[in-house]
Amino acid sequence: MxxxxxxxxxxxxxxxxxxxxxxxxxxxxxxxxxxxxxxxxxxxxxxxxxxxxxxxxxxxxxxxxxxxxxxxxxxxxxxxxxxxxxxxxxxxxxxxxxxxxxxxxxxxxxxxxxxxxxxxxxxxxxxxxxxxxxxxxxxxxxxxxxxxxxxxxxxxxxxxxxxxxxxxDLSGALYAKVQYGNFNAQNLINTNNYVSVQYGDCNIQSVNNAVIKQQYGKAVTIGTVNTIDLNAQYAGVKITTIKGNATIKQQYGSGVSIGSVENLNLNAQYANINIGTIKGNANIDQQYNNLTIGSVGKVNLKSQYTSVSIAALNGDGNFDMQYNKLSVDEISAACKALLVDGQYVSISLGFNNNYNANLDVHTSYAAFKYTDQVTARLLNDTKDYSSTKDYTGKIGNGGGANVKVKSSYGSVTIR
Incomplete structure (x- = not known):
């Protein structure tokens, strides 16, 4: 009944x-x-x-x-x-x-x-x-x-x-909000895509232009994206290819892994960052943990308590760092202006054999070492026991580029 x-x-x-x-x-x-x-x-x-x-x-x-x-x-x-x-x-x-x-x-x-x-x-x-x-x-x-x-x-x-x-696959505009669950998509073709995921994972095969917000969960995983604005908290980020510009903010989580990107604006806290190739410009602000970059064009970096490792720098560089270390394996002739300011930072800079630049180094409670590719002299008559020293010189034949390094309570090695 x-x-x-x-x-x-x-x-x-x-x-x-x-x-x-x-x-x-x-x-x-x-x-x-x-x-x-x-x-x-x-x-x-x-x-x-x-x-x-x-x-x-x-x-x-x-x-x-x-x-x-x-x-x-x-x-x-x-x-x-x-x-x-x-x-x-x-x-x-x-x-x-x-x-x-x-x-x-x-x-x-x-x-x-x-x-x-x-x-x-x-x-x-x-x-x-x-x-x-x-x-x-x-x-x-x-x-x-x-x-x-x-x-x-x-x-x-x-x-x-x-x-x-x-x-x-979807070619129309998308606005998606998922809470306590996963978001899985194939190809999002439209130039207008917004995805918000809380307490879940976000997996996208490819997306044109996207704004993505991820809070908690295992990871945001994207195959290919044109341009992206991503804010991730307590979740990892893994992107294979970013064809255009990327703005990424990452707090906590397992870190960020990017295969290649054209231009990057990155703000990271308490996360490990690993990037294969930055073809153009990079603006990076990172606090704590590690930053590893395979190659980058022009870079502007500010960091605190971060270990920074760059395999190849192919453009101008500006580094403002506090604590930990900076290591650049090879700086190419495309770098015409390099400025490094480190406090409590171990600085190691490697230059291409054909690199030529004018060199200025200022140290305060910091050691300065260099190889035979570098010639340098003390600017003043300061005694050896002085805590502050200024050096001028050249890398290679000098001219063509300018390199300025300032170090307090750390060390400088140019090779």
Whole structure:
């Protein structure tokens, strides 16, 4: 009898959700099925929802879901279809049915917006499963899983709380917010993409231009990106290729790993940074941990308590450092101006054999060592025991470039 009442109630719901604009609705079907299925975790009840709307290219699609997942698929039809599978779990069939009845899907088309939203009366109640103090198993869960079929070119806004999002290729603009779940996407082609992930992972195969915010979770992993503005907290960052400009802020987490990037603005705290190639310019501000760069063009770096290691510097350099060390293996002739200011920093600079520059070194409580590629003399008649010394000289034949090094409570080695 309860099943009959439930089916009648479902039909009444359909009638009440009818639309005056019937021409925009391709299908409007909600099917409900009930089950007294018993497993080791208790009874389960379920129902399904399906609805479609015609969609012009200018229409915007909005999805809002909790406790489940959103899977976005792409098709060639000029319509949006959403199929939802809803399941409830509890210790009794009555409670499972009550949970199921409190979940509904609201679907509408108004103007250029097509929206699907999960409504739940008890969203903030005690969910989960486990054992009570007496050892009795309990379970109280809802699963609302969306499967969305849509055209690739439509703009998409989605929100998923307590669940994950999986996306196929999308050429429309994207705004995605995921909390307590993962975001997984293939190719995001549009120039306007915003992704926010909290307490989950973000995985994108390729993206054109993107703004990404990641808080907590294992990592942001991206294959290829054109330009990116990324803010990551308590999560790692791994990007294979950045074709254009990148602005990255990283706090804590497992660090940042970038294969190659054109131009980089980086602000990092308490994270290890590893970058293969910076083809153009780099502006870096880092506090604590390590910075490792394979090769870089022009660099402007400010750091505190950071170990900095650069294999090749192929442009001008400006280093303002406090504590730890700086090591540059090879500085090429493309570097015409190099300024290093270090406090409590061990400085080691290696120059290409064909490098020629004028050299000025100022030390305070710091040692100065150099190889036969360098000629230097003390500017003043300061006694050897003086804590402050100024040197002038040249690297190679001198001229062509200017190198200035200032060190307090550290050391300077030029080779």
């Amino acid at each position: 309860k099943n009959v009442i439930g089916m009648v109630a479902g039909l009444c719901f359909l009638v009440s959700q009818g639309y005056a604009q019937s021409d925009i609705v391709i299908s409007n079907t909600t099917t409900t099925s009930y089950s007294a299925y018993q497993n080791e975790d208790g009874p389960m009840r379920s129902k399904t929802f399906s609805k479609s709307f015609s969609a012009d290219q200018s229409d915007k699609i909005v999805l809002s879901n909790v406790y489940g997942s959103i899977q976005v698929k792409i098709w060639d039809k000029k319509e949006v279809q959403v199929d939802v599978d809803i399941k409830s779990y509890s210790n009794s069939e009555q409670e499972a049915q009550k949970l199921l009845d409190e979940v509904s899907i609201e679907a509408s088309k108004s103007g250029d917006q097509i929206a699907f939203r999960t409504n739940m009366d008890q969203e903030q109640k005690n969910w989960g499963s486990g054992k009570s103090f007496g050892g009795k198993k309990w379970r109280r869960e809802i699963r609302v899983n969306y499967v969305v079929n849509m055209p690739a070119a439509n703009a998409l806004t989605l929100s998923q709380k307590y669940g994950s999002v999986t996306m196929a």
